[in-house]
Every structure is written in C-alpha cells, then in structure tokens.
Amino acid sequence: DAGVIQSPRHEVTEMGQEVTLRCKPISGHNSLFWYRQTMMRGLELLIYFNNNVPIDDSGMPEDRFSAKMPNASFSTLKIQPSEPRDSAVYFCASIAGTGTYEQYFGPGTRLTVT
C-alpha cells in the first residue's frame, strides 16, 4: 500500500492567492483528518470526515479555510485568500474505520505564504 499521499509536498505562494492542498487516503479507510502543525501552536486538528461527510470542522480557523471530500479516495483543503500566518505544515491522516483508532499520516505539505 502506498500510504497516505499528499500533494504538493511544498507550496510557496503570495499573500492573497488561493491554495489547494490535496490528500489521497489509504484505500479502504473511511475516515480522514486534516491537521496543521506550527511551532507556536503544535499539532491542531482542523476537520475530519467519516464516509466522506464532514463530522467536525470546529478546528477550521476561519471562513478562508474550506475542505471537501468528494469521494472516498480524495480530499482537498483550500485556503482563499491565503495569509502569511497560514504558513505551516499541513498533514492528512486516515483511519480504517469504526473500532480502529490509529491514524496513518501522510508526509505533509509545507506551505509558505509570503
């Protein structure tokens, strides 16, 4: 299995631009999580999906952030417009489903907003 795949691995953009981060969970996993990691705030859960449905988006910092999961094998996290304070590493993780709790993380996308 290829594991959780994220793209791009690195993204540099200017303030005000739209940024889209992509995630492909492990095949057969039905829960997906988006996290943000910074030195100041550590690892923060932004949103998670069960069976493609958003369950808890209370960690999404503001309306500039949105996430979708159109099918079981793909999710996006979009920031529009981006700001320098959005600079962070964004991780996607997936989990096999009910009764299992260990999450499998992707390699992350390092976002730099200048």
Place this chain on the structure above:
Amino acid sequence: AQSVTQLGSHVSVSEGALVLLRCNYSSSVPPYLFWYVQYPNQGLQLLLKYTSAATLVKGINGFEAEFKKSETSFHLTKPSAHMSDAAEYFCAVSYGGATNKLIFGTGTLLAVQP
C-alpha cells in the same frame, strides 16, 4: 475536558542511556493510547498502541510503553538510546465511541548526545 499531558518539551540523553518520555491522560474512561514519532521533515509514524489488551506494549525500534490506570500514565521507554532516536514524540489518546478523533499531546523533542 479530555486532555493529554507530556511532561518535558525537550529531553536530552546520552547515547546508550535510558529513554523515558512521560505521558499522562485525563479521563475515568479507559482510553486507547498511542505514541507517534516524527522525524525531521516527515509525517507522524505510529510507534505503538494500547487498546486494552496487555498493559505493557512493545513497539518498533525497541520502544515500549506501560499503561498504568492508577496513575493515568502511558510513559514511553527505551533501554538504550541510539542517535537515530532523535526526533519528536507525541502521545495521543482516543476514547472511542462514535468519533475516531485523537487528542494529541504537545510533543517531546528527544535529543541524543554522542
């Protein structure tokens, strides 16, 4: 509120010395407990997990952790540190039920001195 506390944001040991990273959780409900490791510029990798079976759990790379309900602890140990163990370690807890969310600690950065 449910939480995870990792004592010591930075721990430094000498190569060959015992590694002890502390984790305490807050809940009266038996949890599922995890340790993850994050190497520089990588995602989080599962080290080991406790899911109410044996209280002493063995993981990868010679690490183990012991679940102590009376102390609400799940400390991570390794008898002899290697240089390659230098990384950040995260303790996490899940309380099961309808949600698959993990609550992460703030992390402990382990340095191994030659």
